[in-house]
Amino acid sequence: MNAIIFSAIMGVVMMFTGIFTNKKPVITLTAIVALVILLVANILNSYGIFSIQVDTKDLLHFNKMGMFFNTLMIAGTLLFVLLSGSELEKLGNKTADFYALIFFVLCGTAILTSFNGMLMLFLGIEILSIPLYILTGSDKKNLKSNEASLKYFLMGSFTTGIMLMGIVLLYGATGSFGMAGVSNPATPPSAGVQTASFLQVAGMLLLFAAMSFKVSAAPFHFWTPDVYDGAPSVFTSFMSTIVKAAGFFAFIKLFASNTSLLGPTWSIILSFVIVATLFAGNITAIFQRSIKRMLAYSSIAQAGFMLFALYSNNDLGTEGIILYTVAYCLATIGFFAILMKVKDYTFDGFNGLASTQPVLAFVATICLLSLAGIPLTAGFFAKYFMLASVVKAGGPIWLVIVAVLFAAMSAYYYFKVIQAMYFKEGQPETAEIGQGFKFGLLLVAVAIVLVGVLPSLVLNCFYF
Amino acid sequence: MITLLLILTPLVTGLIAFFLKQGNAAKNFALLASVATAALSLSAVFAQGTITYDASWLASIGSRITLKADGMAKMLTLLTAVSFPVIFTAIYNNTYKQAASFYGLMLLSQAGLMGVFLAADALLFYFFWELALIPVYFLCSIWGGEKRIAVTFKFFVYTFVGSLLMLIGLLFMYFNTADQSFSWQSFQAVQMSAKQETVLFWLFFIAFAIKMPIFPFHTWQPDAYKQSPTATTMVMSGIMVKMGVFAVIRWLLPMFPVAAAQSANLIIILSVIGMIYASLIAIRQDDIKRMIAYSSIAHIGLMSAAMFTNNATAMDGVMIQMFSHGVNVIGLWIIADLIEKQLGTTNMKELGGLAQKAPVMAILLVVMALANVALPLTNAFIGEFLMFNGLFQYNMVMAGIAGISIILAAVYTLNMVQRVIYGNVNAITEKATEIPSNIQLALVIITLMILVFGVYPQPLLDLTGDSVSAIFVNK
Numbered sequence: 001m002n003a004i005i006f007s008a009i010m011g012v013v014m015m016f017t018g019i020f021t022n023k024k025p026v027i028t029l030t031a032i033v034a035l036v037i038l039l040v041a042n043i044l045n046s047y048g049i050f051s052i053q054v055d056t057k058d059l060l061h062f063n064k065m066g067m068f069f070n071t072l073m074i075a076g077t078l079l080f081v082l083l084s085g086s087e088l089e090k091l092g093n094k095t096a097d098f099y100a101l102i103f104f105v106l107c108g109t110a111i112l113t114s115f116n117g118m119l120m121l122f123l124g125i126e127i128l129s130i131p132l133y134i135l136t137g138s139d140k141k142n143l144k145s146n147e148a149s150l151k152y153f154l155m156g157s158f159t160t161g162i163m164l165m166g167i168v169l170l171y172g173a174t175g176s177f178g179m180a181g182v183s184n185p186a187t188p189p190s191a192g193v194q195t196a197s198f199l200q201v202a203g204m205l206l207l208f209a210a211m212s213f214k215v216s217a218a219p220f221h222f223w224t225p226d227v228y229d230g231a232p233s234v235f236t237s238f239m240s241t242i243v244k245a246a247g248f249f250a251f252i253k254l255f256a257s258n259t260s261l262l263g264p265t266w267s268i269i270l271s272f273v274i275v276a277t278l279f280a281g282n283i284t285a286i287f288q289r290s291i292k293r294m295l296a297y298s299s300i301a302q303a304g305f306m307l308f309a310l311y312s313n314n315d316l317g318t319e320g321i322i323l324y325t326v327a328y329c330l331a332t333i334g335f336f337a338i339l340m341k342v343k344d345y346t347f348d349g350f351n352g353l354a355s356t357q358p359v360l361a362f363v364a365t366i367c368l369l370s371l372a373g374i375p376l377t378a379g380f381f382a383k384y385f386m387l388a389s390v391v392k393a394g395g396p397i398w399l400v401i402v403a404v405l406f407a408a409m410s411a412y413y414y415f416k417v418i419q420a421m422y423f424k425e426g427q428p429e430t431a432e433i434g435q436g437f438k439f440g441l442l443l444v445a446v447a448i449v450l451v452g453v454l455p456s457l458v459l460n461c462f463y464f
Numbered sequence: 465m466i467t468l469l470l471i472l473t474p475l476v477t478g479l480i481a482f483f484l485k486q487g488n489a490a491k492n493f494a495l496l497a498s499v500a501t502a503a504l505s506l507s508a509v510f511a512q513g514t515i516t517y518d519a520s521w522l523a524s525i526g527s528r529i530t531l532k533a534d535g536m537a538k539m540l541t542l543l544t545a546v547s548f549p550v551i552f553t554a555i556y557n558n559t560y561k562q563a564a565s566f567y568g569l570m571l572l573s574q575a576g577l578m579g580v581f582l583a584a585d586a587l588l589f590y591f592f593w594e595l596a597l598i599p600v601y602f603l604c605s606i607w608g609g610e611k612r613i614a615v616t617f618k619f620f621v622y623t624f625v626g627s628l629l630m631l632i633g634l635l636f637m638y639f640n641t642a643d644q645s646f647s648w649q650s651f652q653a654v655q656m657s658a659k660q661e662t663v664l665f666w667l668f669f670i671a672f673a674i675k676m677p678i679f680p681f682h683t684w685q686p687d688a689y690k691q692s693p694t695a696t697t698m699v700m701s702g703i704m705v706k707m708g709v710f711a712v713i714r715w716l717l718p719m720f721p722v723a724a725a726q727s728a729n730l731i732i733i734l735s736v737i738g739m740i741y742a743s744l745i746a747i748r749q750d751d752i753k754r755m756i757a758y759s760s761i762a763h764i765g766l767m768s769a770a771m772f773t774n775n776a777t778a779m780d781g782v783m784i785q786m787f788s789h790g791v792n793v794i795g796l797w798i799i800a801d802l803i804e805k806q807l808g809t810t811n812m813k814e815l816g817g818l819a820q821k822a823p824v825m826a827i828l829l830v831v832m833a834l835a836n837v838a839l840p841l842t843n844a845f846i847g848e849f850l851m852f853n854g855l856f857q858y859n860m861v862m863a864g865i866a867g868i869s870i871i872l873a874a875v876y877t878l879n880m881v882q883r884v885i886y887g888n889v890n891a892i893t894e895k896a897t898e899i900p901s902n903i904q905l906a907l908v909i910i911t912l913m914i915l916v917f918g919v920y921p922q923p924l925l926d927l928t929g930d931s932v933s934a935i936f937v938n939k
Contacts, residue, residue, distance in 0.1 A: 375594040384631070388525075391635045397663065400635070404628040411624055415617065423605045423613050456524055 001052050001062065002045040003038065003070045003110035010034040011103035018096025024089040028081065031099040035078045038106070042070045058178075059120050065318065066113035068462050069249055072322070073109050076242050076329040077102065083337040083440055087234045091138055098138060101131035102238065109246035113253075118167040118177045121250060125163070125214065128246065129156050132239060136231040148230025155223045159213040166206030173199035179254075208269070211254065214247040217307060218276035221300050225284075228296035236292065237336030240299045245325040248306050252321060256313055270311050271399055277304035278406040285413045292345045294413055295332070298371065301410055302328055305386050305403065312389035319459055320385030326451060326458050327370055327378035334444040335367040337437075343429040347416055351426025357433065361421045363441040368414040370448045373407055378451035383407060385455075466508050467517045467531040470541055471578045471592075473501045474548075478571030484564045491556065494567035498548035501574070505545035509538050509927065521588070526638075526645035532584035536783060536931035539924065540581040540710055543790045544703050546913075548574050554798045554906040555695045558805070560607060573599040573699060580707050586634050586646040589715070590627070596704065597623055600696060607693040619688040622681070626671035633667035636660075637719070652718050665723035668716050669731075676708035678731075678768045679738025682761050689757040694801035697753075701760050702794040706786050709767050713782070717771070717935060728772040732858070735772075736866045739765035743872035747879070752800045752810040755880055756793065759836060762869050763789050769866060770851035776936050778854020783928035784921055785847030788835070788914075792844055795832040795910040799825065802903055803884070807892050812880060817889035821896040826885040828899070828907045833877045835914045838870065843917035 017030050044050040046067035081088075081102075089095050108128030115121045133156065137149025171177060209220060216224040228236045281301030288294035306324050309317035338360050342349055354361035370379035387400055420426075451458055477497035484490045508515060515538075517531040533541065548570070560566040576599065579592025597620070604616040634646070640660075641650040656664070674681045689697045717724050739762045746758035767785055770778040802825065803818075804810050819826035835842040838849075848870070856863040899907075917924060 369598075374598065375591045384635075387632065388635050388638070391632075391639050397632070397636070400632050401629070404632055405625070408621065408625045408628055411621065412617075415620070419605065419613055419617070422602070454522070456522055459524060 001054050001056075001060070002041040002050070003067070003074070004060075004107055004114075005052055005054075006038045006041045007103050007107040007110055010038055011100045011107065014096055014100040014103055017099075018094070022093075024095050027095045027099065028085040028089060031081055031085070031102075032078070034099075034103070035074060035081060038103075039071065039074045039078060042067060042074060046071065056116075059117050060111070060114045061116035062114050065462070066249075066253075069113045069246075069322070069325075070110055071461075072325055072329070073113075073242055073246060074106060076245075076325075076333065077106060077238070079329070079444070080238055080242070080333050083333060083437070083444075084234050084237060084340065086437075087337075087340045091232055091234065092140070094138070098135065101135055104131045105238075105243060109242065109249075112246050112250040115250070115253070116179055118170065118179075121254065122163065122167060124250065126160065128243060129160075129214075132235075132243060135235040135238070136227055138235065139232045142230075142232075144230040145232060148227045151230075152223060152227045155213070159210050159220075162206050162213075163210035166203045166208075166210060169199050169203030169206065173197050173203060205269075207254065211247070211251040212273060215244060215251055215303050215306070216300050217273050217303055218280040218300065219273075221277065221280055221303075224300055225293055225296040228299065229290070229293045233292060233336060233340045236296070237333055237340075240295070241329040241332045244299065244303065245329065248303075248309070248321060248325075252310050252313075252317075255310060267311065267395075270307065271396075274304050274307045274311065274399070275402055277301070277307060278403060282406045282409045286409065288413070289347065290345050291339060291347060291350065291417060295335070295339075298410065298413065299332070301406065302371070304406070305383060308386040308390050308403070311395060311399075312386075312393035314389055314393050316385055316389035316392050319462070320382065320389050322462055323378070323385050323451070323455055323458060324382040327382040327448070330378060330444055330448050330451070331367040331370040334441060334448075335364055335371070337441065338364045338367075341431045341433055341437075343431070347420050348426070349428055350417055350420040351424040351428060353421040353426075353428050353430075356428060357430055359438045359441065360430070360433070363445045364421065365418050366445040366448050368417055370452070372411045372414040374411075376449060376452045378448045378455070380452055381455040465517060466504060466511070467515050467533045467582050468529075469504055470501065470508065470533075470545070471531070471575055471582065473497065473504060474571045474578060475575035478568050478575060481568035481571055482564055486563050487559075490564040490567045491552070494571060495549060495552045495556070497571060498545070498552055498574070501578075502545040502549050505538075505542050508533055509542050514930070516584070521585075525587075526641075526643070526647075527587040528585055528645075528647065529588060530585040530647060531582040532648070533582055534931050534934070535928040536710065536713065537581045539783065539787055539928050540703075540706060541578055543706070543787050544574060544577045544581065547698070547702050547790060547794055550794060550906045550909055551695055551698050551798075554698075554801070554903050556902040557900060558695075560693075562606075566603070566607060569599040569603050570695065570699070573603070577699075577703055577707065581710060584648040586637070586648070586651055586715070588646070589711075590631060590634060593630075593707070593711075594627060596707065597627070600700060600704065603696040604688065604692040607696070609691040611687070612691045615684075615687040615691045619684040622674050622684045626674035626681075629667045630671035633664050633671075636664055636667075648715075651715070654719070658722060661720050661723040662726065665716065665720040665727060668719075669712070669727070672708040672711045672716065673768075674708075675711070676705055676764045676768060677761065678765055679734055679741060679761070682738065682742070685761060686754050686757040689760075690751070690753045694797055694804070698794045698797045701757070701797065702790040705760070705764055706790060709764070709771065709782065709786055712768075712771055713779070713931070713935065724772065725774065728774065731772050732769045732855075732862055735765040735769035736862055738762070739769075739866055739869040740872070743869045743876065746876040747872065749876070750812050752803065752812060752880060752884065753797075755812075755876060756796050756800060759873065759876065760789075760793055762873065763793075766848065766851055766855075766866060766869070769862070770854055773854045773858040775854035775857055776932055777857075778851050779932045779935060780925055780928070781847045781850025781852075781854060783847075783932065784917070784924050785844065785851060787924060788843035788847050788917065791910055791913050792832060792835040792842075795828075795907060795914075796836060798903060798906055798910075799829050799832060802899065806896055809892065812883040814890070814892050815884045816887035817885070817893050818896055819885040820889055821893060822898045824904065825899040828904075828911060829885060830881060831911050831914060832907075833881045835918075836877050837874045841915070841918045843914050843921065845918060846921040 111124030133153040139145035213220040285294050285297035309321040370377035373379045373383040515533040519529040521529045576596030583589035601620045640654045742758045742761035746755050749755040767782050835844050838844040
């Protein structure tokens with residue numbers, strides 16, 4: 001409960017900061033302090049030392065896993081603000097409002113990690129999404145940003161409609177908004193055979209489509225490249241990591257207990273979505289000229305891998321999604337922080353970065369190696385756990401082989417950036433880079449390698 | 465403990481090398497570090513029995529830092545440890561831009577290679593397998609020739625696909641182990657159906673076949689060897705290809721004896737095709753480097769065929785040949801590099817008459833060339849003889865066809881010798897001077913190894929005997 005209450009309060013606090021001061025560094029500092037308070041409050045809650053008790057009438061259910069995920073989300077946001085806060089300050093005069101919106105997004109993720117019914121799921125998704133529509137359009141004099149925002153808003157609201165339809169159908173089938181509506185069959189199981197009514201199946205499929213949209217799984221991914229590309233890079237970095245991970249968490253939490261309902265059909269649908277997502281993301285990413293757009297497509301490709309946790313639905317999958325979140329957030333936030341310092345977002349814009357900015361190039365390389373899933377980086381164990389969970393769940397070998405071939409394909413576009421930085425000549429234009437920023441980046445690189453060698457560091461926190 | 469040090473020494477010194485001053489400091493440091501590793505490796509070779517090291521790593525998924533140095537591992541770590549000082553000596557006069565990074569990456573790749581040969585835990589093995597690849601990728605792409613970026617990337621993608629297929633194989637094996645562990649013992653003890661075994665066998669085999677490389681997975685190799693900086697080419701052709709051979713013997717054969725026996729015929733046919741095919745192409749080459757690259761494919765083909773004959777004599781031959789081929793091919797590369805540095809070309813059409821200008825180099829080149837042909841009294845003869853012996857017992861026809869490659873090897877190697885060092889001095893070779901002393905030192909070390917093991921190979925056979933008998937005792 002702490003995370004929800006504190007993030008909402010901090011959001012309001014940030015709004016008022018804008019009234020009292022116009023100095024942007026002060027606002028960023030306030031946001032950092034607020035994030036630290038939020039982080040501490042959530043950690044205290046997860047160890048059961050201090051928590052605000054509210055009777056939620058069983059609408060919310062707090063467990064260790066959810067609270068640990070909150071910790072990851074808040075820590076990720078903290079990292080994001082520390083590395084990219086200065087970029088955020090450059091966007092217009094509404095810095096305090098942007099931070100307020102970020103806190104409201106965190107409030108949404110906190111609800112998504114603890115919902116215990118369709119109503120709360122819906123509320124969480126909306127609290128998460130609406131600030132994002134605004135953040136996407138925050139560069140308001142830029143046409144692309146406006147277009148992205150409008151597109152995101154229209155498609156997002158349409159999906160909300162589909163989601164509500166799904167919830168209503170489930171309500172019709174089971175007479176309840178509770179999670180039991182998804183997980184239990186409407187008619188009592190007879191002779192051990194679970195049967196689901198038509199309404200229930202239709203409702204679940206609609207929910208599935210809506211959640212797939214939120215995590216940009218194919219064939220519901222078409223908004224992703226335009227929105228990620230059009231939004232200011234700072235917020236792309238935030239959206240494609242923290243928000244996406246929260247979406248996945250909700251997705252898995254919602255469907256974890258009912259995979260048996262649809263029987264074999266479920267794994268067929270899911271395999272199709274996974275393969276389509278990997279295909280759409282990877283193939284399109286190869287042909288991009290802009291690194292930012294490439295990252296948008298690669299984030300679709302990464303979503304394909306994260307969907308394996310849903311497919312396997314076992315403890316390895318849970319550990320996998322945690323590691324994946326950590327690895328993906330570290331690498332993507334780190335890489336976006338570097339990207340924003342480079343003037344030209346095309347691959348050619350990175351030519352020769354290694355000779356002008358060796359630290360940036362080195363950290364970018366570690367981030368890209370991690371995204372590609374090379375051993376000794378966090379990304380390897382993320383992919384390893386995902387594949388292992390599918391093998392453990394008895395998944396078909398062809399699915400694993402397809403995934404692995406797409407992973408090899410992803411090396412192509414990630415390595416194109418490395419090639420540009422190290423093997424090509426050029427004089428890339430970069431913004432002023434401070435020592436503190438470099439130090440922060442090196443810490444990210446160290447963290448990526450550390451998790452890549454000892455993933456148990458993260459996993460043990462989860463089992464504390 | 466010594467096994468751990470064999471990995472840690474190059475790893476730590478490699479990381480330190482990045483922070484040294486550019487130029488001579490890094491060069492001398494790397495040479496010293498590699499000599500230290502060589503000393504460690506020698507002490508490991510003279511230690512009795514199998515040396516093991518075990519420490520906890522990832523308890524939750526059953527992977528440990530387990531290192532095992534049996535005869536074969538000792539032999540290959542010795543090859544790795546001895547090759548690097550020789551290579552560093554040979555390239556001592558070369559200047560590289562960003563020398564510190566160059567030597568750092570070289571040492572890191574050495575650490576990866578050491579790890580591959582020592583790991584007795586499958587996940588650890590996989591880690592080192594990749595650790596050996598990444599530094600080499602950067603070495604080739606930064607310091608290589610004109611077409612380096614495309615060529616090295618092809619090489620990287622090939623091996624990366626192979627590694628990922630192996631990763632799937634590892635996962636399936638892991639979930640079939642009795643105690644959910646990645647240890648070599650548990651992997652060996654896995655019981656599975658014939659069909660499963662065949663699928664898993666090929667998942668692993670493709671990864672190893674790409675690395676060796678054997679026909680038809682070899683297409684990355686000639687270009688990569690030609691475009692890489694020669695020091696890296698020496699590492700790749702001298703040591704890295706042995707990773708594939710080693711992995712088959714250490715992991716593949718014990719894990720899937722049934723599938724290996726079933727697929728043996730197909731693999732031996734592929735290997736023999738590869739030998740003849742590569743030899744024929746080698747004859748047609750005008751470029752010394754490309755010729756060495758194709759000749760290397762032919763030699764590896766023979767090793768790959770011999771491994772699958774299920775014959776202890778052939779296996780002895782493979783062991784000896786792994787060491788011999790590593791040493792000999794590095795010698796050939798050193799001379800090719802020398803010619804390129806001095807005369808600016810490795811095209812045989814433009815060369816000739818080097819024997820008149822540089823007699824010592826000519827003598828050393830002839831020694832390397834004869835070793836490449838596997839003439840008696842050179843180390844390669846022992847290995848090839850034993851391997852052909854085993855292959856002959858397996859299938860006479862196949863051995864006969866493979867035997868043609870010996871003749872072909874003589875054709876292309878002696879042809880190369882003739883065109884490069886005999887004949888008349890021309891405008892280009894006029895510039896040639898006698899071999900510098902550091903390269904002379906490196907080549908003399910190699911020549912000594914060629915002759916000593918050519919006359920008295922027993923120490924090598926004794927060293928690897930335990931590994932060979934371990935493979936055949938289980939059957």
